[in-house]
Amino acid sequence: MRPISFSIEKEHPGSLARAGVLHTEHGDIKTPAFVAVGTKATVKGISSAQFSELGVQTIIANTYHLYLSPGEQTVEKAGGVGKFMGFSGPTMTDSGGFQVFSLGEGFGKKLSKFLPENASQEEGVSVYNEELATSHGKLAIVDEDGVSFTSHINGSLHRFTPERSIEIQHALGADIIFAFDECTSPAADYEYQKEAMDRTHRWAVRSLAAHRQNFEKNKQQGIYGIVQGGRFADLRIESAKTLANMDFDGYGIGGSFSKADILGILDTVDRELPKDKPRHLLGIGEPEDIFIGVAAGIDTFDCVLPTRNGRSGGIYTNNGKLLVENAEYKEDFSPLDTECDCSVCKQFSRAYIHHLFRSKEMLGPTLASMHNIYFLTHLVERIRASILDDNFEKFRDEFLGKYKR
Amino acid sequence: MRPISFSIEKEHPGSLARAGVLHTEHGDIKTPAFVAVGTKATVKGISSAQFSELGVQTIIANTYHLYLSPGEQTVEKAGGVGKFMGFSGPTMTDSGGFQVFSLGEGFGKKLSKFLPENASQEEGVSVYNEELATSHGKLAIVDEDGVSFTSHINGSLHRFTPERSIEIQHALGADIIFAFDECTSPAADYEYQKEAMDRTHRWAVRSLAAHRQNFEKNKQQGIYGIVQGGRFADLRIESAKTLANMDFDGYGIGGSFSKADILGILDTVDRELPKDKPRHLLGIGEPEDIFIGVAAGIDTFDCVLPTRNGRSGGIYTNNGKLLVENAEYKEDFSPLDTECDCSVCKQFSRAYIHHLFRSKEMLGPTLASMHNIYFLTHLVERIRASILDDNFEKFRDEFLGKYKR
Secondary structure, eight states: OOSSEEEEEEEOTTSSOEEEEEEETTEEEEESEEEEEOTTSSBTTBOGGGHHHHTOOOEEEEHHHHHHTTOHHHHHHHTSHHHHTTOOSOEEEEOSHHHHHHTTTOTTSOOOOSOOGGGTTOTTOOBOOHHHHHHHTTOOEEOSSOEEEEOTTTOOEEEEOHHHHHHHHHHHTOSEEEOOOOOOOTTOOHHHHHHHHHHHHHHHHHHHHHHHSSOSGGGGOEEEEEEOOTTOHHHHHHHHHHHHTSOOSEEEEOOTTOGGGTGGGHHHHHHTSOTTSOEEETTOOOHHHHHHHHHTTOOEEEOSHHHHHHHTTEEEETTEEEETTSGGGTTOOSOSOTTOOSHHHHHOOHHHHHHHHHTTOTHHHHHHHHHHHHHHHHHHHHHHHHHHTTOHHHHHHHHHHHOBO | OOSSEEEEEEEOTTSSOEEEEEEETTEEEEESEEEEEOTTSSBTTBOGGGHHHHTOOOEEEEHHHHHHTTOHHHHHHHTSHHHHTTOOSOEEEEOSHHHHHHTTTOTTSOOOOSOOGGGTTOTTOOBOOHHHHHHHTTOOEEOSSOEEEEOTTTOOEEEEOHHHHHHHHHHHTOSEEEOOOOOOOTTOOHHHHHHHHHHHHHHHHHHHHHHHSSOSGGGGOEEEEEEOOTTOHHHHHHHHHHHHTSOOSEEEEOOTTOGGGTGGGHHHHHHHSOTTSOEEETTOOOHHHHHHHHHTTOOEEEOSHHHHHHHTTEEEETTEEEETTSGGGTTOOSOSOTTOOSHHHHHOOHHHHHHHHHTTOTHHHHHHHHHHHHHHHHHHHHHHHHHHTTOHHHHHHHHHHHOBO
């Protein structure tokens, strides 16, 4: 028996959209589902006590961040990332690949593909080598075996390999973990994208092997492979085909650093993946993208924008986004979104939340993030209902007709 | 009939302590009670949706801050400070006296007692006069009629008089408002303290008159006079006697800028006040102070420390305070306070909250503040129960025996 399983309740006749249930040791996730981002084992500003009222079924935490602080061993002692953050529902961790390359600041620079000699033996060990860190600068250095990178916190040198990422994810103990992948810059040329994709495939084999080995922890953990290939359709298709032949429990579609990389060819990619396995679109989840993703067969989405926008007063509504700090809301005593049933919209006005932001009160970002998370989870709930009720297109057209980008 | 009324349920035989109920238009406050500080119409980091679970019966907002932003007229349009912040229970506003003198930065400096000529006509009008603001510097300038002060936000010049403070408090619409008083530096000499106290008494007469005039708003609003006199027992007693003869609905005891000013002579002062009216100790509310205050006949307390300490990880427990960011809590999976029943202690560990603080996650200050507010409101609830059960001293000795400062 697989550690996680997926059952499809209904398929939409006109697209790849489907409604299903993802079963995990810590409970079911009704799909399509919006996964709240809990990078450092916290959905920023929101307590796990509020997840249920906000419609949060599951969260995705970050291997890179939790490895650096508090360290995966602390989380393991707490009983895993869910228990650590006081959440009894299903959890995911990504592999850390994206953060290694983005926060390690390889992004936009030519990545060195050769590991400095004196770092080559330090796989998985957190060391600070001043000479190396200095020469190494801010780059993430990729070699066949893995990636050396500097901490965004203190510049110390670290190394992830597929095996090390999986080992950390076993300690973090989420229900769904991800293979370690290389995230390329959208500026990378075809040649480099292909090289990185091929390496990601070799790392996928190693991640899967490391996971299926006799780790005590991994019995309940499902593992997803990650489709890469940047903005090149043929590479994406090749990547999907290659990973489809590996025995993953599900698949992540890596957005790389640009969502334009993948959205246009997502349905083509998903057609190559096994239909009976769940698919997660990594890091993409604006309302308009979610409709595209669902129609292309995506089951789960994660995206930092509801909380990131929320922290600066950017509010999602059924009529599009608004900036609540703008002067026009100073005496607007209507809720953030008049069509929203969330606890924030029931209790507080735009004028109050405007005041909180203007006064730099921390409750402002919290309330805005709560509303935004509810908005996204509830939007995806409504999409799910529309698939079950056979009116997905109608709901999509109605929603997007009103929603101004 | 008075806008607010107070009934005593039980008097403690060995001290001035009493348990009672303060009746307001927006509900009852069971006393003794801890009043959460909601300076800018928000208890920092905590939503009013959480007040009930945290034991918050009432909050005290700040006239100075709400006058500056968003302006009392916006709050009035919202339906008053309670409605503005989504809270249906009783509310209080202080008069702004303390903030005018502390944030206007008169504190610790020799206050000028003469108003610059060109500001004298601008009572109650928010103006920016660059020349005056510059010459005026950062001082709060007191004259017989009121105080001119600069905004801590942008240096603009403002003026409060007793009448203006009451007018603003009418717009803010709290159930309990305070007379406008002069808060002196603890360094002020006897002569100045007496002068300021006498002025505070004249301002009390004017505040009361302004309140009792035919304002539509004030029918449900009770007004408290404020006892001043700094650290001088004879002045405090004189102040209490003077105010006792005025027809206030209750009394505030001004802590000035130092709690040593008042705690030692609090019972002497309270003996001069009418027994059947409620008494509020302004800005003092550490656990050990609360026991002193209750024994001296105080009914309500407010104090910023539960939230201010909470924001920097200072945690109240039944065994004293701890700093949850300290290394010793990194893998301490017990709750913040093992004897606490609050929702934070039921769901989260010290290790998790330690991690949130180390990671500078905003949820850390929120959870710590929630716990601290619950701790204080619950402590005062327990004190109330001990008065009703005739074991106030026993409870006090047990609590303080364990509670390390």
